[in-house]
Structure formats: structure tokens, C-alpha cells
Amino acid sequence: MATVSRVLNGSEKVSAATRQRVLQAIEQLQYTPNASAKALRSRRTTLLGVVIPAVSSIYYLELLKGIENTAIESDYNLIICDAQNSSLREIEYMKLLSSRRVDGFIIINTLMPEEEVAGLARRGFPFVLIGRVVKSANVSSIVVANRSGAAQAVEHLIRHGYKRIAYIRGMFHPDDEERFATYRKVLAEHGLSFDPQLVERGHFTEEGGAQALQRLLQKTEFSAVFAANDEMAIGAMEKARQLGIRVPEDLAIVGFDNIRLARHVVPGLTTVDMPKYQLGAMAAKKLLETLGNEHIVYERVVLKTELVVRQSCGCG
Amino acid sequence: MATVSRVLNGSEKVSAATRQRVLQAIEQLQYTPNASAKALRSRRTTLLGVVIPAVSSIYYLELLKGIENTAIESDYNLIICDAQNSSLREIEYMKLLSSRRVDGFIIINTLMPEEEVAGLARRGFPFVLIGRVVKSANVSSIVVANRSGAAQAVEHLIRHGYKRIAYIRGMFHPDDEERFATYRKVLAEHGLSFDPQLVERGHFTEEGGAQALQRLLQKTEFSAVFAANDEMAIGAMEKARQLGIRVPEDLAIVGFDNIRLARHVVPGLTTVDMPKYQLGAMAAKKLLETLGNEHIVYERVVLKTELVVRQSCGCG
């Protein structure tokens, strides 16, 4: 009935008497409005789709919390999809979510090819990227200052006298590209030559970091390691311990992300702090803004990082 | 059009020719079925609601992963709600989710009063509890063997000669009650008297564990601590370090949960492993079963725990 709808959705013109009667009936019948019907008619689901590369990583918890808390303030709920590190599954999920007619998407650290993302933008899906910038398309992105963050880390090591600094890369990810490029740039700025022997890759995991360190040790000598994320830095640290290499005396280690573990490992991991909660909150805020407005402003928000000095770099 | 529906939902009777034409049209028009309409008509959303006390805790990540992976196999998506440790918010969310007509709920470590849970059951909501048993209602629960887990921990300490074993409780949670009761029971079984001076409470957080240890130290003497969860155990461990108390030489510490951190702190935390992924997966499986069947079997599934001995108990 129309009047019920009027009562529920901010009364336009309902008399106090009927409002009372309606509310009473609602109470008695334990009536709960049907969101599907509402969504069908109003063309809004008040749902946001969140695509995460892998729920398993702690890294994403804070992000998620930032998104959730911001979304719920505007009465939006989240459908969370775990792509299990597969860009194919990401695309599958995007289809599924668009079938569910979510009002918008937040896509975290996507592995999708640029063309795929641009395609989504062209089809008019409202979405915001976290941790990825796509220049060829009209998209809003929330990212951290990878360049300045990596620069902080490498400069810190150089300032404290380290000259041969190895770098453990991740696997083909834009964040990694930027951090690696900065590593090279900072070396050059300080008159240090770049040695490709000093670079290895891992899968952003502890295991990957441990293996990368081992390969590096077989190839050459160095006194410091900068890893593209904390997981790999911690993996490298454990491998070093196993091999009897003292950290930081024999080998300084610096990571990136400042995950919770970084504070607890021994020695404490020096790392670049990333405002994870903020990243999620900003993305949700930006997305919700664009949903309301007719006129959309695409923008790239870059959040500042901060170097957290602990013991693993030996500079404490 | 009816034929399109027939093509999409496992053709009953459609000729190969028309099927082709329909599929081609779908392709051309980039047609995506509207899940809201489907849900409205079929009275099924293929959505599950998940209510978590607080997304912030790492503990829940593995759980979530177990739920998600199991749900997606049956084409169910998850709406995740973070109750921020408030049972009022839990109830709010339950209303919201039932308005969204989710097909079922998974309620994790709920703080809701028993009557509230029983009420949900009476109203016929299909749901499964994780980490909570409600005897007065027809509900399925997936829990861990708190009693045998706590017994493993305490017996391990007693077997290795510890006599004054302190216990750090959490805040009014069924898990905690069971673990505490078991602590007392095991002490009694081994002829050790229970000393209320040896018990303090924390908020299941590191900070809480640290403060509880401090209060304990002011009251009495003891050589071992069993904490109701790892977070508190780790907090206590750090507090001990700050106070110059050596772990495990001066003080043995044992936790519960086996969170990822437990392996990384120094000394490694001896703890009771909880099959977190399994817990989530079983809950989702159980829920999906009940959704299909007319005839529902309520059951309580108890998953086994396992003591993981590391260095913090000094028995390695």
C-alpha cells in the first residue's frame, strides 16, 4: 500500500492519525520491508561490492574495516569477494556483482589488465580503485605515496652508511614497480650504481622473501635488504636467522606496509607505514560521493606514508 | 521474456535454434539478469549474512575465508557486518539483514543474550552459530573443544612441574567460562588447590593481558600463566619483558587460538591451536545444507583442538 511506503520513507504528507495506525500495524505484523522489491523499483540496492585479491592477508583487514565503517554510516552494506589472487576470478566477480546491481564497486589492488578496467569505466560502472592507477580511463584511485615511502626507506639506509642494498621485489604489481623505480632513483641520486645482481623477486609472502634472500646470498654480497612488503621482509629475516646471519649487525632489513607483525618480530622490523584504515575509508567516501552526484569528479588521492624506525635496520 | 528465462535456467524445453538466437541476443545487448527481480520472484537472494563482533581481529580472517570459500562454491555471496563488539549493533544488523532477505545467517561469537538468539530461532530464521551454544533453542552450532583444549594446556604445564598457575580470563564470554571451568577442574584433578588470587580478567586484547599480568604480580607469586587467548598471552609476555621477567625461565606462558603472531613472537608462544578455517567452512556447509532441505537437523559440531608446544612454556 502506498501509505505504508509514505510512512516509512520520511512522510511527505501523512496525517498523524494514519501514521500511528500504520506503525501499529507494522509492529503487530512484524512487517519487514523487502529490500529486493525496493531495489527493483528504485534501482538502488544500497550495496557496495568489494573485490579483494585474497582475504587471507592481514594487510586487508584494516582496509576492510575502513570501508565497512564508512559505508555503514550511509546505510550501505558490503558484499565481499575474495578473488584468491586470480584476475580471472576478479572479472567473474565483477560480473556477479553487476548482476546483483550493486550501486558501486571498490576494487583493491586489482591484477586486472588495464584494458579490462578501462572497459568497466566505459560501461559506466561507478567504482573506485585502491592501490592502482589506470591512466587511460576515467577512474578515481586511492593510493599510497609509494615513491616517497620507498625513498624514505632507502635514504634512511644510505644515510646510515649502507652502500650495497639489495631489493626484494614482489610479483608484477604496480606498487612494486613504483617502489623499485624509486629504489633505483634514490641510489643514483646518492652516487651509488645499480647492480642487477642485487634484485630478486618473491610472491609477496614470507616464503617468497626467504627464498629471494637465499638466491641473493648465493649471487653476491650486501649489507642491507629493502623488501617490497613486510611479509617478504619478515621471511628474509627468518631465513637470515636460520643461516646464522645476525640482523641487524650482519644484515639490515627494511620492509613496507607496517603490518601488525612488524612490531612483534625480533628484532622489530623497520618499515614504511601505510595508512590502511584511511585508504579504505577514503575509497568508500569517494565512491559514496560519486553515487549521489550527477556530475562526477574523478581524482587520484595519494596518502602519505611514514618511516617507522625499529631495530632491524640497526639505526635505531 | 519467458524463453530467455528458460534458456538461462537450465533449459526445460527450448529448441537448439531459439537457444542460439537468445544467447546471441544476450551477447549483443550485454544483457545481465537482475538479481533483485529474480530474488523478488523466487524468494531467494543467494546471499548469506555474516555478523562478526569486530573485523579488526585477525582471528576472524581465517574464519571468514572458510565461510567465503564454501559459500561461493554454491554461488552464494556474503554480506559482512561488523558489530564492533556491541550486541545492540548485532541486533540492528540482524534486522537489516532480514530486510535484505538473506537466505541465512552465520553469527560469530555472538554477545547477544540467549533470549534474543532463541527469538530468532522461533521466528524461523535459518542460521548457524559459531563459537556459541544456546541450549534453549533449536540452533546449530559449530564450536571448538574448549574443554579439551584448555585441559591440554593446563595439563601440559602441570606435567612439567608448574604448581602455581595463574589464569588470565577474558570478558564474560562462553568460551572463557568453559576454559576457566576446565582450568579449575584440571587443577583439582591433580590435587592442586584453586587460588582466586591467581585469576585476573582482560579484554581479550594485548593491552588487557599486559594489565592483567601486572595486577597478578602485585597480588601473589606464580611460575606460569595460562591466558584465555593469544592476544592476552602476548600482551602478558611483553609486559614481562618490560619488567625484566624472563620467559620462560622465570615465567611460563601459554595461550589459546594459535593466531599467526604466536609463531613469531620471541619466545614462540605455546598455545592451543583452533581450526579456524574449518570452523568457518563447517558453519557455511551446515547452513547451506539446511537451506536446501525441508527437514532440518539441528546439531552441535565440536572441532578438535591441538596443543602447539613452542618455547614460551619452557617445556620444548
Add this chain to the structure above:
DNA sequence: GCCTTCTGTGATATCGATTACACCAGAATC
């Protein structure tokens, strides 16, 4: 007292997929 202007309320169409039902062509049966 007649006409206009509100104000509040019920009736109706709509969103898009599903489903029961009607229908029709062509095959099968007598």
C-alpha cells in the same frame, strides 16, 4: 453559496524475472 486550492488517501502502473497456462503447428494415431 459557488468555485478554487489544498491535503491526504486509495487505485494503478511499474521495475524484471519466473511460472502457470494457453495456444499452435506438425507429428502420430485410428
Add this chain to the structure above:
DNA sequence: GATTCTGGTGTAATCGATATCACAGAAGGC
């Protein structure tokens, strides 16, 4: 050749909330 059957297709009702419209009755103006 007339009748029955069957596989395939279109028609229309339905799910529940909302938006538009129409209309009854009250209030106000001349």
C-alpha cells in the same frame, strides 16, 4: 481425413515497494 498428442513458444499473473495520478473532502476566497 479427423482426432489426439506433443514439443515449443508467447501471454499474463505474480513477487513487494514506489511513484504517479485521480479523487474525495476540507478549507479558504470572492
